[in-house]
Amino acid sequence: MSLLEGRVAAVTGGARGIGFAIAEAFVREGARVVVGDLNPGDAHRKLGADRVRAVPCDVTRAADVEALLATARAEFGPVDVMVNNAGITRDATMRTMTEDDFDQVIAVHLKGTWHGTRLAAAIMREQGHGSIVNISSLSGKVGMAGQTNYSAAKAGIVGLTKAAAKEVARFGVRVNAIRPGLIRTPMTTAMPEKVWDRKMAEIPMARAGEVEEVAKVALFLASDLSSYMTGTTLEVTGGRFM
Ligand code: NDP
Secondary structure (H helix, E strand, C coil), rough: CCCCCCCCCEEEECCCCCHHHHHHHHHCCCEEEEEEECCCCCCHHHHHCCCCCEEECCCCCCHHHHHHHHHHHCCCCCEEEEEECCCCCCCCCCCCHHHHHHHHHHHHHHHHHHHHHHHHHHHHHHHEEEEEEEEEECCHCCCCCCCCHHHHHHHHHHHHHHHHHHHHHHHEEEEEEEEEEEECCCCHHHHCCHHHHHCCCCCCCCCEEHHHHHHHHHHHHCCCHHHHCCCCEEEEECCCCC
């Protein structure tokens, strides 16, 4: 039997990059998936239209996340799996970072993950089961220069994950996080070659990760393979900053 047979999942930021790969892996394992993204485009057609829906969703707005979960319920049933993946970067050193750059990154990552976690958890505790997977970052573990906003948000997601895990564990709902390192996506391939090479030199496995390698870990946390795990953060980093 497939790992997510009969399960319903929602994935934010699922139109491309890591979120798309997660949605793809979930569909392959039997799930029906609703993708929420600022511009969902034709994600549902690329992923297999009968088992996938794609809706516009800005995770900074609670009403949008509620609508994403309502679509899942109306089309496929209440969510069993929620992946809070949507993300942006607004990198700059503190000398030049604007307050708006700070606020936007906190809003998308931290507040967006809070909306997704609390709204999905409310549905899952009624069912007595569910798995929430939050996407943090190595940046939240070690802090990266030029990313005071992003590092703060991603570290915050780990704290949020643990606090939420403690609140809902007794209702059968698990909350875990993933801390990816350098993964090849539109977000990272946009960086200057010099910066990319510097990061590569820090990775014991001497290569960037692929989106499918994060998706496999999301699948593990979403499925019953991780049935006795909650409040954890798994690193997918090729050994970087272990
Ligand atoms: P991408 O930029 O490739 O994809 C992110 C997706 O999120 C885009 O489709 C984007 O839409 C969407 N998005 C942005 N803002 C919002 C919003 N407010 N509401 C809903 N969707 C939104 O990024 P990655 O796939 O690389 O990153 C995915 C996650 O993984 C992020 O949380 C990121 O921080 C994290 N991560 C990535 C790493 C990497 O090396 N790539 C490393 C560590 C963590 P649009 O394109 O329209 O802006």
